[in-house]
Amino acid sequence: MTEQLPRISRRIAAIAESATLKVDAKAKALQAAGRPVISFAAGEPDFATPDHIVDAAVAAARDPKNHRYTPAAGLPELREAIAAKTLKDSGLTVSPSQVVVTNGGKQAVYESFASLLDPGDEVILPTPHWTTYPEVIKLAGGVPVQVFAGADQNYLVSIEQLEAARTDRTKVLLFVSPSNPTGAVYSPEQTRAIGEWALQHGLWVITDEIYQKLVYSSTGSGQATTAVSIVEAVPELADRTILVNGVAKTYAMTGWRVGWMIGPADAIKAAGNLQSHLSSNVSNVSQRAAIAALTGSQDSVEQMRQAFDRRRQAIVAGLNAIDGIHCPTPQGAFYVYPDVSGLLGREWGGVVPGSSLELADLILDQAEVAAVPGEAFGPSGYLRFSYALGDDALAEGVARLQRVFG
Template sequence: MTERAPLSRKLSAIAESATLKVDAKAKALQAAGEPVISYAAGEPDFTTPDYIVQAAQEALADPASYRYTPAAGLPVLREAVAAKTLRDSRLEISPSQVIVTNGGKQAVYQAFQTVVNPGDEVLLPAPYWTTYPEAIRLADGVPVEVFAGADQEYKVTVEQLEAARTAKTTALVFVSPSNPTGAVYTADEVRAIGEWALEHGIWVISDEIYQNLTYDGVQATSIVEAVPEVANQTLLVNGVAKTYAMTGWRVGWMIGPADAIKIAGNLQSHLSSNVNNVAQKAAAAALTGPQDDAEKMRAAFDRRRQLIVSELSKITGMHVPTPQGAFYVYPDVRGLLGRSWGGVTPTTSLELADLILERAQVAVVPGEAFGPSGYIRMAYALSDENILEGVQRMQRLFSE
């Protein structure tokens, strides 16, 4: 009998999301009765605000929600996204330039599919969110990492980008505030990068999912605000997941020039059609309704940020830059490597993360998921009590 044809080589080469993998392992241990505290998932522990849930309940009672709707999104939500983009990114767009997606992750995937051709190189500042390189490869592109360590506050420079640029460079991934580091570029830094991209005709895929989560009076400057002319070669991706504690609702969007949005819309018409109508109406309520609950959550993240930085900084050998956005801290743990901790000597952050889980029952994501080894990511999107307890376990482990 003839052997079965092989599976897709492209998909077989794609790795599972490292953050979801660690989070799943932590949840399995918790389900088995282990007192594991997990800093793995980038998911707010708050409930979705009541007024958003109420909008969804009203949508459930509307028979129009039970039908197919435009693949690019409900007009009410596309209009709300356009208004939010003007308010927060200082870019005036038409609702026709918006495509509503199944979460920000689909927006990221479609953005690369829209501007990357086989063999194109995409500059990827590192540390990066674990999905970016895989999404680039799914578009038959080549991710080119440009690393900035803690000494640079995890922010790449124009000089680094220019050194990495080749004739094959077609796009740049730009994220501020950053996942995994929480770094926020200054307005001048954003302007310099935007002007460089404009000069060389490079597409910018700018992930703004954390733009409303900043601290210490810092503002997230959109690249299209800093350099308005670059909007014609920029795709913005965003969503309601982080700001409104709506990770499970799966509503995101992508924004771009009309020709790019047209072909991305063609893709979505075959890939998924419209996003769940009830979730879309809830997302519209989130963007147009009162922002008091979102501000309360941001204030809680700020408090937790200060707590986790303060406590982690007590661990000798761990360097903890203070994040100015998102809800992650990204310690440099190279000072803990190559040393014996209870008879175990980790040499990589992957081995260190395994040690922390085994000995302290604390789940963190190793730096290998986001770029070079020597770092760990910890999300402080969990209760103050759990933040303190988990870090104190780590303090005890590394005081041995």
Template sequence: MPAARVSQRISAIAESATLAVDAKAKALKAAGRPVIGFGAGEPDFPTPGYIVQAAIEAASQPKYHRYSPAGGLPELKQAIADKTLRDSGYKAEASQVLVTNGGKQAVYNTFATLVDPGDEVIVPTPFWTTYPEAIRLAGGVPVEVFAGPEQDYLVTVEQLEAALTERTKILLFVSPSNPTGSVYSPQQVREIGLWAASKGLWVVTDEIYEHLTYDGVPFTSIATAVPELGDKVVILNGVAKTYAMTGWRVGWMIGPADVIKAATNLQSHATSNVSNIPQVAALAAVSGPLTAVDEMKVAFDRRRKAIVAGLNAIDGVECPTPKGAFYVYADVRGLLGKEFETANGTVRPQTSAELAALILDEVEVAVVPGEAFGPSGYLRLSYALGDDDLATGVARLQGFLGKAK
């Protein structure tokens, strides 16, 4: 029997469903089809001008044409530490910061550094698609704990306790959440953090949506709220969402010095330093004001209300109002098994994946099915797109899904 051409480890990785949907939508657009894409979590705003200008100026400086420290420019690492203290009240030294090629590398580095084969990581579900894949790549076992819309997609301590085993090493904690937009209250954050501390677990907290909350709901960093966690917490973050810098690829992880040193060693062999020009742009971003995100939030909030109202007007769709990020997570279980008339005859989608494919084929609207984030029966839609596209896309969904029998 011939040897496999691709390793089992890499063959087992699933493609990023969100990026796959976004790529298909963009390909169809390029082919001239009027596709509305609700797939990618990408602000439709340009990066603020002062950040772009900092990058332009950096590009002309020879010192940025050379290798720089694998862990990040020292001035950026210090600025990230300062920004973290400013925004979440968590004090860290520059030596506790690793600058990464986007948030995804921070996720990968963290689990590669903390997880040994067989270690279990509790993953509140619905989850962002990259988390379980990064855990598996490290040899770990993601343990899904599902919270449905009746819980506003928020897990409880009781659910976490039920998932705990002697192999559990890490709790992943994400608030505000991608894909659901749900936000844990300060009390819930405190309760979950104290539980994790009492069990001796590490907590890996992804805070990339920290500045995107609505209706007066506060962001609460578990690292700050639960000092009892001690040095067993790692914070993941980046500039992508707050400053509309998804393409600049600058993220970071903050953690105990020994963990950061080990993760930096890994990165020194994987990619070495993040490109210097985006690092300088990120320096301008984290050192500057938050006026850009405040302006974006006004638009996001308007779109949030519009998309929730539009989806809830469809029979068979239930869409909780998210309190953070820029996603809605619609419960479409009421549409599965229903009849939809198409040019090719009657179709009865049995899963949200089949429903999402049908929506794209029939009305040229791209959404991401729940299978990408956990159980079937749900659709994630990003409202980080223009108001006109959002209105057109929701109208198409209403026209098509509303005819289900």
């Protein structure tokens, strides 16, 4: 009898489901069943997309020119707007030809790794990390090499740690500031040092700047810190850097699916060729909306940032009031990443959680609050809470946690 081949590709079967989406889906299913679950799981703003962006999309949907295929790399007008935004916010002068518009930031992340990696190439992955990074690295044939920095380091890796992880197979450093899941932001000095280290060793850098505009004061004064782009800190690195970004987080446009990647001509040409076969062009209506987002009024961006800042301060104070939780104050994004190891090994409502995975289940069951366990992002002992939800829901969710662990 002929040996049967696997029904599903081993490469695809090895991909883990997104833990953040899984937890959020479970929370929504419980809500649909009538349970008053408050979810801190999803990484998306609770705000509506600003009206002027929606209006641009409605007009675009009525224009027949948007009913046809357009260039796979993106509408020329959007690529021009992205180039202008990159100069303003990342300090990098690029041609529109160095931009590929993608179906959300995830596609940009995947195409970046796929364009650079050969089988066995290693990627240094600062950890805690977003759940998607190791999966797309492996899918592209690479090997993720995790470098962990805990709460005692404010989740910021050091040059010494990076150097200890570097081998002859290291090709890429992933640099993310502000970070998902921790909200950590590297200082200009730290960013420059890491960029110079990568340049010295001839590494490529993929830098995910999706939370670039969501930064806050470290003192609560209202004056935001700055997430300095690694190519602005070390301009010589531009020829070996791919920048990933999008409109999802800054403009409350997660469902519109518009991201992009920017880089040297050879890397962008390779990614464009891949996209021409993978998905072709992004929805023209969404691209027209993204043009309106980047070129129109930015007032709503600042209003949302201020709301996130208010929620950030509230959730940090509320979690740190619980004995057994240590929650560093994040300077960017819209997540907190508390160390909850002080809650493990203790009895809560008849349950003794031994890991943050078990603790997340306990919280969902006893407090009807959904959070993502640290195992999704690295070692156990942590939870991720997104504060991109309404003020009232946030306050009630924290109060429930305080009652369970009070």
